[in-house]
Amino acid sequence: MYLETINVVKQYANHLALDKVSIQAPRATVFGLLGPNGAGKTTLIRIITRITAPDSGEVMIGGRPSKAEDVYKIGYLPEERGLYKKMKVGEQAMYLAQLRGASKKDAHRELMTWFKRFDIMDWYNRKVEELSKGMQQKVQFISTVIHNPDLLIFDEPFSGFDPVNMDIVKKEMLRLKDEGKTIILSTHNMESVEELCDNIALIHNAQVVLQGKVFDIRKEYRPNIFRFRLTGNEFNLEHPSFTLLSKEPYHEFIDLRIQKEGDFSSNELVRLILDRYEVVSYDEELPTMNDVFIRTVTQ
Numbered sequence: 001m002y003l004e005t006i007n008v009v010k011q012y013a014n015h016l017a018l019d020k021v022s023i024q025a026p027r028a029t030v031f032g033l034l035g036p037n038g039a040g041k042t043t044l045i046r047i048i049t050r051i052t053a054p055d056s057g058e059v060m061i062g063g064r065p066s067k068a069e070d071v072y073k074i075g076y077l078p079e080e081r082g083l084y085k086k087m088k089v090g091e092q093a094m095y096l097a098q099l100r101g102a103s104k105k106d107a108h109r110e111l112m113t114w115f116k117r118f119d120i121m122d123w124y125n126r127k128v129e130e131l132s133k134g135m136q137q138k139v140q141f142i143s144t145v146i147h148n149p150d151l152l153i154f155d156e157p158f159s160g161f162d163p164v165n166m167d168i169v170k171k172e173m174l175r176l177k178d179e180g181k182t183i184i185l186s187t188h189n190m191e192s193v194e195e196l197c198d199n200i201a202l203i204h205n206a207q208v209v210l211q212g213k214v215f216d217i218r219k220e221y222r223p224n225i226f227r228f229r230l231t232g233n234e235f236n237l238e239h240p241s242f243t244l245l246s247k248e249p250y251h252e253f254i255d256l257r258i259q260k261e262g263d264f265s266s267n268e269l270v271r272l273i274l275d276r277y278e279v280v281s282y283d284e285e286l287p288t289m290n291d292v293f294i295r296t297v298t299q
Contacts, residue, residue: 001024001025001026001060002027002062003023003024003025003031003060003061004023004024004025004060005021005022005023005044005048005057005059006022006057006060007021007022007057008021008044008047008054008057008058009021009055009057010040010043010047010052010054010055016206017040017043017206018040018043018054019205019207020207021040021044021203021207021208022057022208023044023201024211025184025199026198027180027182028178028181029177029183029198029199030173030177030183030185030197030198031182031183031198031199031201032186032193032196032197032200032201032214033045033185033186033200033201033203034186034187034188034200034202034293035202035204036204036297039204040206041203042155042186044203045076045078045155045184048066048153048184049074049153050066050071061073061151070151071100072147073149073150074151074152075100075144075145075147075151075152076153077140077141077144078155079155079156079159081136081137083128083136083139083140084128085127086127086128086129088124088125088126088127089120089123089124089126089131089139090111090115090123090125092128093111093146094107094108096143097110097111097143097146097147100149101147102148106147106148107146107147110147111142114146115142117172118138118168120138123135123139133160134161137159137161137165138165138169141157141169141172145176150180150181150182151181151183152176152183153184154173154183154184154186156187157169157185170192174196185197190288190290190293191288191290193214193289194214194289197214198214199213199214200212200214202293209296209297217289217292218287218288218289221287221291222284222286223259224260224266225260225284226257226259226260226266226269226283226285227257227258227284228255228256228258228273228279228282229250229253229255229279229281229282230253230273230277230279230280231252231277232252232253232254232277232278233252233253235247235254235256235277237276240262241260241262242258242259242260242261243258244256244258245257245258245259253280257285270282
């Protein structure tokens with residue numbers, strides 16, 4: 001594991017923000033840190049970035065305990081944005097890069113690369129206050145990654161972006177992952193979780209209540225519902241292996257939703273239909289991460 005927290009506890013007066021929270025984020029992956037508002041996600045991020053210290057527990061980076069120098073290897077985009085409105089865009093990005101340990105030469109080289117990549121060279125000498133919210137978001141994204149950190153933490157990074165620019169940022173995040181960066185993504189956008197995340201941890205009421213690979217979690221929560229499209233418009237089969245949920249005509253076909261019952265296997269159910277009807281297509285419904293999220297935090 002590249003990033004690991006072990007039994008992290010944080011208490012504020014009468015509020016227990018984190019209760020023995022342990023997460024494991026492998027190297028070169030996008031790790032989703034999920035949970036409802038007030039669950040403890042931001043507190044955990046602040047501990048990982050050494051903004052605050054845990055009451056107990058430990059943060060491990062690269063297989064060893066986190067130390068003060070690690071902050072220079074971390075890029076953090078907080079949910080509460082903040083740029084100096086009167087500073088010029090390029091000047092500010094250079095300042096922030098050097099603040100995070102990059103030399104002036106390296107900062108300028110990286111800045112030019114990122115400004116070209118985002119097609120914003122014309123903004124270099126414009127003041128931040130002249131930019132739209134989405135443009136400012138691009139500048140903050142660049143300021144987060146410009147010092148080439150090994151660990152990137154993005155807290156609601158898509159806020160303020162239109163769909164086109166959101167797609168650009170998502171592609172850049174995946175490219176950074178492919179370069180070997182470890183990315184922590186905290187977001188309420190469950191579609192983005194499915195698109196980007198390899199693993200997730202769901203925090204609820206200060207504790208980790210769900211953790212693992214996204215696909216494995218969706219399979220674990222599957223409702224055993226299958227969709228079939230059959231040739232023709234007749235389906236009158238009854239069998240203890242399934243319950244027919246819906247039957248809808250579709251041109252010269254019929255669409256079925258069937259829920260598997262009892263101890264019958266998925267293969268047995270599919271074979272039962274294939275043996276009796278001409279099947280055009282079939283698949284199993286898997287829950288979305290939004291379904292999993294809601295089910296987990298409301299049960």
